[in-house]
Amino acid sequence: MLGFLRKPKKRICVIGLDGVPYSLLRVLAADGTMPAMAELCAQGHLQPMKVTLPEISAVSWTSFMTGAGPGTHGIFGFIDLKPGSKETRFPSFRDVQVPTLWDRLGQKSKKSVVINQPSTYPARPIQGVLVSGFVALDLRKAVFPARLLPDLKRLNYETDIDTQRAREDHDYLIQSLHSTLEGQRSLVDLLWDREEWDYFQVVTTGTDRVQHYLWNAIADTTHPYHTVVRQYYRAVDRFIAEIVERYRQKAGREQGLTGLFLLSDHGFTAIKREFNLNAWLRQEGYQRLEQATEPTLQNLSPDSRAFALDPSRIYFNRKDRFRDGCVETAEVGNLTEEMSSQLLALRNEGEPVVREVFRCADIYSGPCVPHGPDLIVLTYSGYDTKGNLVKNDLFTETDLQGMHTWDDAFFWAGESVDGDLMITDLATRFERFLS
Amino acid sequence: MMTQGFTLWFTGLSGSGKTTLSREMEGVLLERGMKVELLDGDVVRTNLSKGLGFSKGDRDTNILRIGFVCNLLTRNDVVAIAAAISPYEEIRQKNRQLIGRYVEVYCKCPLDILEERDVKGLYKKARLGEIKNFTGVSDPYEEPSNPEVIVETDKETVEQCVAKITRTLELLGYIPVIGNGAEYSAEEEEEIKRRLKALGYI
Ligand SMILES: Nc1ncnc2c1ncn2[C@@H]1O[C@H](COP(=O)(O)OP(=O)(O)OP(=O)(O)O)[C@@H](O)[C@H]1O
Ligand SMILES: [Mg+2]
Numbered sequence: 299m300l301g302f303l304r305k306p307k308k309r310i311c312v313i314g315l316d317g318v319p320y321s322l323l324r325v326l327a328a329d330g331t332m333p334a335m336a337e338l339c340a341q342g343h344l345q346p347m348k349v350t351l352p353e354i355s356a357v358s359w360t361s362f363m364t365g366a367g368p369g370t371h372g373i374f375g376f377i378d379l380k381p382g383s384k385e386t387r388f389p390s391f392r393d394v395q396v397p398t399l400w401d402r403l404g405q406k407s408k409k410s411v412v413i414n415q416p417s418t419y420p421a422r423p424i425q426g427v428l429v430s431g432f433v434a435l436d437l438r439k440a441v442f443p444a445r446l447l448p449d450l451k452r453l454n455y456e457t458d459i460d461t462q463r464a465r466e467d468h469d470y471l472i473q474s475l476h477s478t479l480e481g482q483r484s485l486v487d488l489l490w491d492r493e494e495w496d497y498f499q500v501v502t503t504g505t506d507r508v509q510h511y512l513w514n515a516i517a518d519t520t521h522p523y524h525t526v527v528r529q530y531y532r533a534v535d536r537f538i539a540e541i542v543e544r545y546r547q548k549a550g551r552e553q554g555l556t557g558l559f560l561l562s563d564h565g566f567t568a569i570k571r572e573f574n575l576n577a578w579l580r581q582e583g584y585q586r587l588e589q590a591t592e593p594t595l596q597n598l599s600p601d602s603r604a605f606a607l608d609p610s611r612i613y614f615n616r617k618d619r620f621r622d623g624c625v626e627t628a629e630v631g632n633l634t635e636e637m638s639s640q641l642l643a644l645r646n647e648g649e650p651v652v653r654e655v656f657r658c659a660d661i662y663s664g665p666c667v668p669h670g671p672d673l674i675v676l677t678y679s680g681y682d683t684k685g686n687l688v689k690n691d692l693f694t695e696t697d698l699q700g701m702h703t704w705d706d707a708f709f710w711a712g713e714s715v716d717g718d719l720m721i722t723d724l725a726t727r728f729e730r731f732l733s
Numbered sequence: 734m735m736t737q738g739f740t741l742w743f744t745g746l747s748g749s750g751k752t753t754l755s756r757e758m759e760g761v762l763l764e765r766g767m768k769v770e771l772l773d774g775d776v777v778r779t780n781l782s783k784g785l786g787f788s789k790g791d792r793d794t795n796i797l798r799i800g801f802v803c804n805l806l807t808r809n810d811v812v813a814i815a816a817a818i819s820p821y822e823e824i825r826q827k828n829r830q831l832i833g834r835y836v837e838v839y840c841k842c843p844l845d846i847l848e849e850r851d852v853k854g855l856y857k858k859a860r861l862g863e864i865k866n867f868t869g870v871s872d873p874y875e876e877p878s879n880p881e882v883i884v885e886t887d888k889e890t891v892e893q894c895v896a897k898i899t900r901t902l903e904l905l906g907y908i909p910v911i912g913n914g915a916e917y918s919a920e921e922e923e924e925i926k927r928r929l930k931a932l933g934y935i
Contacts, residue, residue, distance in 0.1 A: 354934070376929050388925050390916040397904055407883065420916070423889060423897040433925050435917075443889065461931035510932055572933075608934045682933070698933045 306550040310557045310728055312499040313541055315534065316355060316416065317506030317700075319565030320346040320708035322516065331531050334539035342555060343714035346706055349564050349721040351661060351674045352610050353704035355432065355506065356389070358563035358721060359416045363398040365725025369662030371396050373417065374670045375608060376433075381669070384595035384605070384620060391418045391430070395666060399725040400424045400497065408496040408732055411489050414457065414482055415501055416563075427493055429485065432458050432503055449488060455481040458503060465511055465697070472526050475504040476533060483537055490544055496732055500541070505534060509566045513700030555712045557731060561724065565706025570680035571693040573651055575606035578692050582640060593687050600624060603633065604672075608685035609702075611671035612637070619668075634673065641675060646693050651681050679703065738768075738807040739907045740832045741898075744819040744877060745840030746869040747855055748847045750886040750894070751816035754840065757895045759814060765908055767812050772799050774817030787866040793824050800828030807832055820868050822875040836907065838898055839880040844869055846887045881905065 315323075323344065327336040338344070350361040350368055352375060360373040368374050372395040377386045394417075400410040404425030411427045412418070419430035420439040427446060434440035434457040441447050449455075456478050464471035479502055486500055508530060515521040516528070538560070545558050579585040579602075586599040595605055598615070600622050606612050614630060617623040625633060638655040645651065654676040662670060675683050681693075682701035709719055741758060743751040752773055762769045774795070778785065781798055785791040796819045803813035819825050829835045847869065848856040859867035866872040882901045884894040902908045917925065929935050 376925075376934050388917060388922060392900075392916060395904070397901075401901075401904075404883065405879070405881070422900055423893050425883065433928060435921050435924055443893065458928070461928045465931045507932075684933070685935070696933065701933075 306553065307496065308553065308557060308732055309495070309545075309549050310497045310499075310559065310731060311541065311545045311549075312497075312728070313538055313558075313560045314359075314415075314499065314501030315505050315560065315562050315708075316501060316503040317509050317564055317566050317702065318562040318708060319567070319703065319706040320344065320562075321706055322566065323562075323708050326531055326535075331528055332535035332538075334535045334542065338538075338542065338555075338560070338710055342558075342710055342712040344708060344710045345714065345719060346565075347561065347709040347719045347721055348705050349707050351656065351676065351704055353564040353702045354609060355416050355503075355563050358707075359501075360394055361722050362561070362563060362724060363400070363415065363418070364394065364396045365399065365722050365729075366396055367662055367664065367722055368670060369658075369667040370664030372666040372669065375611060377607060378669075379595075379607070379613070382619065382621065384598070386595065386607070388433070391420060391422065398424075399728060400426065400428070402725075402729060403497055403732065406733065409494050410497040410499070411493050411495045412497075413485055413489070413500040414503065415499065416503060426495055426497075427489060429455075430457065431501055434458070450485070453481060453484045453488065455485055459507055461507065464507060468512060468523055471508065471511055472523070472530065475508055475530050478502075478504055479530075479533055479537060483540070486541060486544075490548075497728070502534060502537065504530070505562075506566075509700040510698055511700075513566060513568055515699075558712065559724070559728070560708070560710040561721070562707045563721065565703035565708075566700045567679045567703050567706070569682050569696060569698055569701045571646065571682070572684045572686075572696050573646075573677060573681045574684050574686055574689045574692055574694060575610070575612065575675065576685060576687050577690050578641075578644070579604050579606060579612075580690070581692065582637075584637070587687070595687065604637070605687075606683075606685045607671065610675040610677070610683040611685070612673040612675065614672045616672075630672070637673065646681070649678070651677055653678050676704070737834065737907075738810040738812055739834035739836060739902075740803040740807050740813045740815065740828075741902075742803070742819070742825070742828065742835060742837045743814070743816040743840055744825060744837060744880075745886075746842065746844070746847055746874055747818060747867075748850045748852045749840035749842040750884070750891070751818075751840050753891060754838070754884065754886075754894055754898070755814045755816040757891060758898060761895060761899055762812050762814075762908065767908065768810065769812045769814060770806050771814045771816070772802060774799070774815075777817070787872070789821075793821065796821070796824045797827065800824075800831055803828070804832045807834055818868050818874070820872070820874045822878060825877060834907070836882070836902065836905065837877055837880040838882045838884060839877045840886055841876075841883055842886045 326332040327339050349358045356376045360371050364371045378389050409426040413429045414431040416431040419434040421428045421430045421442040428442045430440040459474040515523040584604045585602040588597050588599050591597040614625045615623045616625045641652040656674045658670050743755050759769050759771050782795040785795050799815050806813040858864045859870040868874050
């Protein structure tokens with residue numbers, strides 16, 4: 299009888315909390331720090347999610363937004379090699395080889411508003427609005443369409459905190475966590491009703507920052523920053539609560555919260571030691587730095603058989619890849635086995651360090667596989683693999699407190715998902731929901 | 734690099750930007766070292782389709798002829814760019830099937846903006862009844878059901894439309910990606926390094 303009433307259109311709203319682990323979110327929801335999250339847990343399903351390797355934001359978010367792995371989208375880290383060379387470069391959004399979820403929705407005339415999405419700099423046209431997140435440098439290049447620029451300026455919108463200063467000055471860190479969150483909040487406020495959208499997404503990256511610098515403060519009640527860090531998560535919870543309420547009103551009763559989703563792009567845990575992969579390669583005789591030259595990848599001695607790039611990527615110095623390579627294609631199999639068994643046998647103070655060594659040909663698929671590393675090293679919790687070329691100690695201490703994990707990201711949805719959930723599964727789920 | 738041909742087909746109402754954007758795209762593709770031919774509806778009607786009118790039948794013939802030529806060019810590794818209103822979905826689909834390597838750009842723009850623009854003064858004449866069968870006013874336009882790109886020329890600048898079409902062609906693998914590594918200035922690279930270092934990378 300009510301057939302003349304048009305069904306409200308289906309809408310998706312996604313909240314991204316960079317780096318927030320499933321395990322932590324459960325604790326914070328249960329202990330009263332994040333009451334809105336607790337309510338969501340009661341109404342829907344919070345579950346752990348795995349992410350693509352290496353488990354860093356540049357790769358994870360790209361996997362999220364393309365629904366594909368690095369072998370297909372082509373992003374393997376914050377830095378990469380120039381083709382055929384050991385010179386490094388910083389991949390940008392232009393290097394992503396496949397369309398994003400919003401590109402695909404746009405082709406179906408669906409509009410997206412995407413705020414602070416990491417790894418989308420420089421912003422490019424989408425059907426809707428895109429405000430790039432980390433490593434957005436120049437706000438003018440971080441915004442599509444450009445008509446939004448005056449709005450962002452008026453809101454004092456900042457794409458990120460000054461990470462260098464935050465690492466040294468934790469008071470600054472806390473204060474800027476709140477100001478960037480406020481910027482995101484007011485941008486949501488501005489765009490929510492003003493823009494036309496089918497898909498709305500906002501990511502907050504402050505959670506990753508605070509966990510890098512003050513992970514220990516979250517659990518340790520005697521930590522001088524314990525209270526302020528907890529207050530920050532409370533603020534994040536209010537941010538979530540506001541959006542959930544907005545969504546409820548916009549989506550209408552029939553849709554309920556079925557189009558609301560929350561996720562993180564990786565998990566986090568405490569760092570015990572940094573594990574310097576290049577130092578290890580040198581110790582085992584796989585790599586030599588030429589004396590008296592600047593320590594760069596180009597200056598490795600020509601008989602070096604391997605090198606590592608952050609965080610956990612090992613490249614063989616292959617003849618079929620590098621002009622000055624020395625590893626024959628036929629040697630790759632043996633080298634892989636030898637290196638893997640040595641890494642797995644490695645001990646620090648009696649503890650094993652490396653949990654698994656993956657051949658990239660096994661874990662990736664797609665046209666970009668040949669441009670990726672040869673091996674990916676997965677460590678046990680607490681050992682943060684690093685590609686630093688200069689450090690000579692295998693294990694070093696750091697003032698950073700948190701490191702990423704790959705199997706403890708989270709996903710919240712109104713309905714539970716059966717089986718193991720992977721970050722690359724989400725884009726198609728969202729697309730299906732809207733079609 | 735040997736590049737394969739393809740057809741870039743612009744469809745949309747009169748004044749929606751087909752000629753403007755197709756000329757821009759011609760420049761972009763020439764810069765990337767491709768061979769390009771542009772077939773603009775207005776020009777085609779003075780030669781290839783001379784004598785055809787604006788009935789459904791004549792319109793279909795016109796579009797199928799342009800499609801036929803685009804196909805010849807495409808299979809000889811030329812990029813064929815077509816800019817024609819091409820109002821009927823069925824006929825566009827026929828061309829798509831014939832050509833295969835076919836990328837459709839829908840130049841979308843609301844009618845009131847087009848009447849405001851009225852580049853050629855045709856909308857005014859159509860409203861006064863001086864022109865019959867004018868698409869969008871007194872003749873149908875069927876929106877494309879699966880265009881590779883939609884540009885909203887009332888909301889996006891010419892530059893943004895061109896960037897969007899170019900990017901789509903890159904992503905679809907029709908044109909080589911350029912600018913590898915040159916995305917950031919030296920200063921910007923330093924800033925990225927500084928931020929990444931502070932997070933424990935590099
Ligand atoms: N983003 C845009 N893209 C293309 N044209 C634009 C855009 N914004 C404004 N314009 C203007 O709109 C007009 C488009 O006219 P154009 O001749 O390109 O249309 P057309 O689609 O070829 O029309 P016709 O079918 O009558 O040949 C031009 O005056 C152009 O400057
Ligand atoms: Mg024209």
